[in-house]
Amino acid sequence: MSGLIIVVDIKYDETSNRIIKVDVSYATDARQNDKDDRVDNLLTQQLSDFKQFNLFKKNLETLKALETMSKLIGPVDCFHCIKCISNDIKAIYEKELAATNGDVPKILTEGHGLPLFHVDRVGPSIAYWAPKHRITEIDWGIIKDIIIQGETHESFRSLHRMWISMEKSRTPHFFLPPDRHHYLLDDETDNEIEFIENYFLNPEMQFSLLPPLKFLQPQPKENSTIFSSALIEFVVWLDPPVYVSDNVARIIGNFAGVVNRGN
Structure with a gap:
């Protein structure tokens, strides 16, 4: 083909x-x-x-x-945008893995979730929940190394996952430039002068297993030309689906910054 x-x-x-x-x-x-x-x-x-x-x-x-x-x-490179998300969910997992001394089930149930790649659907996904009986059945010692390596395992399909991709949107959105590979800000290595001139920083986000984290907001400051915008947006699909009322869906959407597209 x-x-x-x-x-x-x-x-x-x-x-x-x-x-x-x-x-x-x-x-x-x-x-x-x-x-x-x-x-x-x-x-x-x-x-x-x-x-x-x-x-x-x-x-x-x-x-x-x-x-x-x-x-x-374009000029937004969707594959680069997806890779930025992949890099971030893996980096957060590694931080939580260190903070919990390798307690993967704790990261699944109380932390940011487990970063998975190309499980059923191409691209990144996050395992965010599993029934208690499934958690006890999985050999987490093996799974821990598989996740770090970015490989897949049959047990991943029994976890509740959030698949991340991109679609066309009705309104334009800004995305990171090609030379940036993370939304997550690493204060120890990143050039603060560049951020002051070109980036907004989102308010620090608190995670239950980690100190507050900072993320770059791809929104241009005055005279900044490093960003590109396009009628494209990130989308998330839950597998299996989670059924909620319209009111609950709107509350979750507003909290997450999701726009109701009316379908």
Whole structure:
């Protein structure tokens, strides 16, 4: 399958009657040089299992949408934006892992959650809850190292997850420039002069397992030209879905800064 945005090469073994490999190539050299083999592995697994074919199609649609928005709606690079989020959730997990002496279940139930990558859906997700019986069944000693390595494990699918992606929006939003790779501010290494001139800082956010953290707000100050804006926004999907009343949904949306798009 091929197109102007992505090319999907499916390697099939007629002798064994099975799919060997799905290889995704991108239209731009920059994207191709930064491709993630874990995406190919996920698509190979899903295309090899008829029950997961709908997920395979959804993931191709997601990759196409991210690349299309980057090319046609730009100059925002959606893949870079997603990577910034991935870097932050992993960095916060590592901080909480150190603060709890490696207590992964505590991070799941009381902290920021567990950073997962390419579990069912391409891109980052956060495991934020699990039933008590599932928590006791999982070998967290093994899981701890797998999460750090950014790999996947079958037990992740039993966790309640929040998948993060991007879609077109009705209003423009600003995003970090290409030379910034974190929204999370590291006071020990970041250049404070650059922030004073170009960035707003969000109020310190308190996490139950950590001291307050600071995040960059991609909103230009006067005369700052380092930001790009586009009709694109971050979106979050819960798996499994959480059913709440309209009123509760509005309260959560207002707290999280989510705009009601009326659908």
